Amino acid sequence: xxxxxxxxxxxxxREIHEQPQAVARLCDGEWPAIAALGRRLRRTPPDxxxxxxxxxxxxxxxxxxxxxxxLWGIPVSLAAPSVLTVYGARLRLRRALVIxxxxxxxxxxxxxxxxxxxxxxxxxxxxxxxxxxxxxxxxHDTLLLRTGPERSVAATKTYTAQLVTLSLLVSxxxxxxxxxxxxxxxxxxxGRALAVEDRVRDVARRWRxxxxxxxxxxxxxxxxxxxxxxxxxxxxYLVAEPISxxxxxxxxxxxxxRGFPVLxxxxxxxxxxxxxxxxxxxxxxxxxTVVVSSDRAVLRHAGVPVGMPDAPDExxxxxxxxxxMQLLAYHLSRARGHDPDRPRGLRKITRAR
Amino acid sequence: xxxxxxxxxxxxxREIHEQPQAVARLCDGEWPAIAALGRRLRRTPPDxxxxxxxxxxxxxxxxxxxxxxxLWGIPVSLAAPSVLTVYGARLRLRRALVIxxxxxxxxxxxxxxxxxxxxxxxxxxxxxxxxxxxxxxxxHDTLLLRTGPERSVAATKTYTAQLVTLSLLVSxxxxxxxxxxxxxxxxxxxGRALAVEDRVRDVARRWRxxxxxxxxxxxxxxxxxxxxxxxxxxxxYLVAEPISxxxxxxxxxxxxxRGFPVLxxxxxxxxxxxxxxxxxxxxxxxxxTVVVSSDRAVLRHAGVPVGMPDAPDExxxxxxxxxxMQLLAYHLSRARGHDPDRPRGLRKITRAR
Numbered sequence: 001x002x003x004x005x006x007x008x009x010x011x012x013x014r015e016i017h018e019q020p021q022a023v024a025r026l027c028d029g030e031w032p033a034i035a036a037l038g039r040r041l042r043r044t045p046p047d048x049x050x051x052x053x054x055x056x057x058x059x060x061x062x063x064x065x066x067x068x069x070x071l072w073g074i075p076v077s078l079a080a081p082s083v084l085t086v087y088g089a090r091l092r093l094r095r096a097l098v099i100x101x102x103x104x105x106x107x108x109x110x111x112x113x114x115x116x117x118x119x120x121x122x123x124x125x126x127x128x129x130x131x132x133x134x135x136x137x138x139x140h141d142t143l144l145l146r147t148g149p150e151r152s153v154a155a156t157k158t159y160t161a162q163l164v165t166l167s168l169l170v171s172x173x174x175x176x177x178x179x180x181x182x183x184x185x186x187x188x189x190x191g192r193a194l195a196v197e198d199r200v201r202d203v204a205r206r207w208r209x210x211x212x213x214x215x216x217x218x219x220x221x222x223x224x225x226x227x228x229x230x231x232x233x234x235x236x237y238l239v240a241e242p243i244s245x246x247x248x249x250x251x252x253x254x255x256x257x258r259g260f261p262v263l264x265x266x267x268x269x270x271x272x273x274x275x276x277x278x279x280x281x282x283x284x285x286x287x288x289t290v291v292v293s294s295d296r297a298v299l300r301h302a303g304v305p306v307g308m309p310d311a312p313d314e315x316x317x318x319x320x321x322x323x324x325m326q327l328l329a330y331h332l333s334r335a336r337g338h339d340p341d342r343p344r345g346l347r348k349i350t351r352a353r
Numbered sequence: 354x355x356x357x358x359x360x361x362x363x364x365x366x367r368e369i370h371e372q373p374q375a376v377a378r379l380c381d382g383e384w385p386a387i388a389a390l391g392r393r394l395r396r397t398p399p400d401x402x403x404x405x406x407x408x409x410x411x412x413x414x415x416x417x418x419x420x421x422x423x424l425w426g427i428p429v430s431l432a433a434p435s436v437l438t439v440y441g442a443r444l445r446l447r448r449a450l451v452i453x454x455x456x457x458x459x460x461x462x463x464x465x466x467x468x469x470x471x472x473x474x475x476x477x478x479x480x481x482x483x484x485x486x487x488x489x490x491x492x493h494d495t496l497l498l499r500t501g502p503e504r505s506v507a508a509t510k511t512y513t514a515q516l517v518t519l520s521l522l523v524s525x526x527x528x529x530x531x532x533x534x535x536x537x538x539x540x541x542x543x544g545r546a547l548a549v550e551d552r553v554r555d556v557a558r559r560w561r562x563x564x565x566x567x568x569x570x571x572x573x574x575x576x577x578x579x580x581x582x583x584x585x586x587x588x589x590y591l592v593a594e595p596i597s598x599x600x601x602x603x604x605x606x607x608x609x610x611r612g613f614p615v616l617x618x619x620x621x622x623x624x625x626x627x628x629x630x631x632x633x634x635x636x637x638x639x640x641x642t643v644v645v646s647s648d649r650a651v652l653r654h655a656g657v658p659v660g661m662p663d664a665p666d667e668x669x670x671x672x673x674x675x676x677x678m679q680l681l682a683y684h685l686s687r688a689r690g691h692d693p694d695r696p697r698g699l700r701k702i703t704r705a706r
Binding site for chain 1: 400401403418419422426427428429431433435436439440442443444445449565571572575587590594599600603604607608623624697
């Protein structure tokens, strides 16, 4: 790949915009392997799914947790790797499906977790961008993200590829035809979501001097809130606190002061009434809100509305709603004089811990 | 109970100091019920344990997760209540033990989670301070915290009572005699841990003008780091970011600047070598560290060492190590001119969400 035009953060910017094509390529190339694994899981479903990941991949795992429990009805445990890797637990995983997610496939404790889980009788799957990686070698099955190399240290296209892999796999495992069909619209919808870039650049300009903000949503998009906060922390060095709308309404809402920056992700679906109530409350307290939604009623409560294309289904909305948030991290990082491609204190591969 | 001598935060201060007696009372009064349930679980162990909680109770649940997986070998899922309460998932919980933790027993979504889990065939247990609460009514079995009323909005004694209930229950379920015996030393150890109050008051004085800090540990005491950060946020309105030592060493360590405040909880045990490496690294970068430990070598790396009594076992150290952190939240809140008994934006009972 030729390098993008010079300038700070150009890899991140390019990779954000590559996502519609990356998802199309993933669906073209990897769907057969995902469908084959999904069919096997339909015949012999596990009693438990364990998802093991770190950082951005752990946010994708959290999305997977909501989808697997809601659609498939199988309980999910988000792994605490040190239980196996430091404390040497003899965890009973005989009827478990254990999925390790790692862009590089080289995160040592995720590799060790998969190796140990396999030795304890679990069926293991690696989800990674690197077919020759230690993670792929450790697992029974490997699903490839097929995004091409990710050059930016801040992960973007591998995150959405992980979401797509998980939603395709679970949809295949339960035979959810309409949801499977919904995936075909994703490249178009993601392209439309990227078209809000001017609005997002405007938010970045207005927010360039903030020190802190809240990022909130609930349900499927709680993962999007966590991933948005992580990207803002990594690339903008600002205190971006992710909080579930349920926890925010319970406590801290009362201390959200006039002018306090809040990002609210509110796609249509089962969670919308809860999120609309929060948007209305934040408007009354005159918080400085940016609301991301395709719902006109909820957008009316926004300080700055970011209008989104209609997602085919709430369960696929995280794939689309994270895109303007990645763009916000990029533009805010630039507006604050940083290079989003080279965050201080981050290395691309998770090393020995 | 007679009110404590007047002044801001006196309920919180009194309840922190009540903990040795509260734990002794819990062991005297509730051990037989816990042992009976533990024996039944030993005869017919579940395939999965699900822990459902919010806020401080969710931090106790995280401790429970490490203990159950490591000692009992049964996988744990920390519940996302909305999967059942909003999305209406048909979660397969037939062979699951589902434990709901709530001080008040009145948190609506935890009550609904337990009710639904029971209808789906799970064995359900309530851990609460209120035997007449909706949570106790919803569950098959109830374990009482027996702390007496908690008047301070910031929970302290109910947190340690939840830790003790979980560690007794799991120790009984696996027949871990030495660990059971270790509980008898807890009131004495907790009393000794409270004796560090002068040192903690000194830290509060030095830190009274900070805007942010990191709180870190790993393994069993990752829960202590989360609970410490929550208490500091609730009572001091400062940006206290909890982070696992693994994640800190991977990324943000490089941006910890000279003078940046970091709290490190480093009890002896399996995790100590990892935590000692972190303490040494933080010292080299001249972070402003407070290290809480009974290990002399690791305390030598501290800006301010907080020397702790020897815990009987790493698995019971969270019960002891949280005490100086509660005292720190109290004294720092006072030093900053707040009333820790009446945090802005917090209500005692988790209401409808």
